[in-house]
Amino acid sequence: MNARIGIVGANYYLPPKRKAVADIFRDEQVPAEPLAANVDFQRDIGIEAVHMANEETATSLALNASRGVLEKTGTDPAEIDLIIDFTSIPEDYIAPTWSAAGIVQKEIGARNAFATAVNTGGCASYHTALKVACSLMAANDRYRTALLFAGDKVPEFNHTYYPITVICDGGSAVILKKGNERQQILAVEVATLGKLHDVWYIPGFHRRNPVDTDRKWLHMTADIPKFNHEVIPVNLFMFRKIMRQALSSAGRKQQEVSYYIYPTFSTWDQKAFCQAFMIEPEKVFTDGLKRHGHLQETDMVLDYVDAIAEGHVKDGDLVMLTTNGAGFSWGAALIQH
């Protein structure tokens, strides 16, 4: 990819209401037994509280983030040629029939755009959307400005994705522009392992138990034995593979990466990532974990925005955004500041 596409700006929106993780564990009947010899899920997760959308809809979270990025970047909605919704969990209406891309287009007044949604990748859906957007923009002269957004609201009492993390509600949005000299996207790589497609899934309305009043059919469901036996053994290998691919595509070396944006799942996950790749913890944005926990694919935007705002990323830095997604996908993107 060589179209000089850059991130003009990024933004996130977190609903004001918060709930302490201790209260979430109390309300969601989280298993109390330790995960491993030295890891206790409830004690060691490292998250204090998460934001709760309550009466705010998933679409309104996405809209708040989108309006914010337009204002922040001074982008006229009429300039937007392409809108991609990269939300990775169910939205207000059923997908793939519907996505929030159309209503966001309408509400912000992006009358010249075409709006669609990328619906695979789990928490790596941001990378999938980036890859699609960059390819469309590089291939077509008429796509010069793109809005990528997500809005995530989990059902009540489904904030714990045991044994991984605790989920926050919120939205994020990014403006990409062709010919942008700063924050250029040098490479985006995505990998998927299809055999792990059903490690994490949401059953859906057609699979509901009619006597289920807790709406478990809308809850994220995990095949924990499969996660333990098939995801854990390959996870770091896949991270290595995807980051190497991104570095190779961009003609860069790992030593040149100044800073990493990595999902805010848990303390033990962040530690494992740093140890596996011999990265100093100071070079990975970890502060968001305590503040808000995990926000699906929006971690990649939220933590990127905060890392820049808090001075972790300087002009000239090479930043690696990398994540796994729903047990089956991995993504890596290199941004040149």
Added chain:
Amino acid sequence: METQVGITAAAVKLPARKLTAASLFQEEQAPFNSNVATFLGIEKVPICDGESASTMALVACQEALQRAELDVAQLDVIVDYSILPQEYLVPAWNMSNKLQHDLGAKKAFTVGFSGGGATNFLVALSSAVALLGTNEQLTNALLVAADITIPGNRILNPADPVSVLGDSAGAVVLKKGAAGSVVIDTELHSDGSYHDVCYIPGGALANPDDPDLYRMALDKKRFDKAPKIETLNAMLGTLLDRTGVKRGDVVFALYPNLSREDQQQFADAMGFGSHQINGDNRESHGHLQGTDFVANYLSMIESGAVGKGQYFLAASHGMGFLAGVSLLRL
């Protein structure tokens, strides 16, 4: 774009069982008369009898890959353009990943798109062409969909029917450097004010519990009001101007099998005769979402209606929300 990408093979899997439109109207207690029958032009539709969407998709994919003589181990991208609810809830789950496993496409990665009705196929086509055209290491892609209608929801807008929905799976193989069926360019445009003209109101966050809302619903007034054919006409003009192709040089149109009336309106507006658009699949399959394009493409090739080097297009109004027009050359 400098690198040409084209369709090298396609396949459709239809369930063996078919029911007549008349019997489906009776089953769903919708009024059926000669006016409705003439308007729709749909005689029967294929209906699953226990088959799963991914099982049908797998058969279509394997057939398309075999026809393309493409070793699945060399497959680079799988793109899902399904539009109806899948085996688990999308976007947390997507059929493309199960297919990656079932096919043994170990090298591939997956992408899926949502929204826009049948135009979702053109979004997938355009995106796959862009992925192959701008990423050196990617040389081929498999586009796939499988759509199984929600039980009791085959008549779209029973009070004033717009279409009858069939079940199917479709698959298309794209290759970089293909000699024929080259995708020249695609024009896409959405009008966000029609985002909910055709959608499933229940079963997700907005109306999670009401079974009556878990069905495809059409806002007929807004559907009728949407400038569907006018938009397509204008978009075709833009596309032809950009590519330097004359309207008279486009000899055939692939268009969704929503209804006879919808196809006729499109043909009349674009100046196509009845021999330049396929109506047979509409009669025998009804509307198969994006797979209409695949079925109609296969019929077009089989009929010999388009000669080598001639232009044809694929167009869809996406129910008024997402319109798309692709120009291809055989």
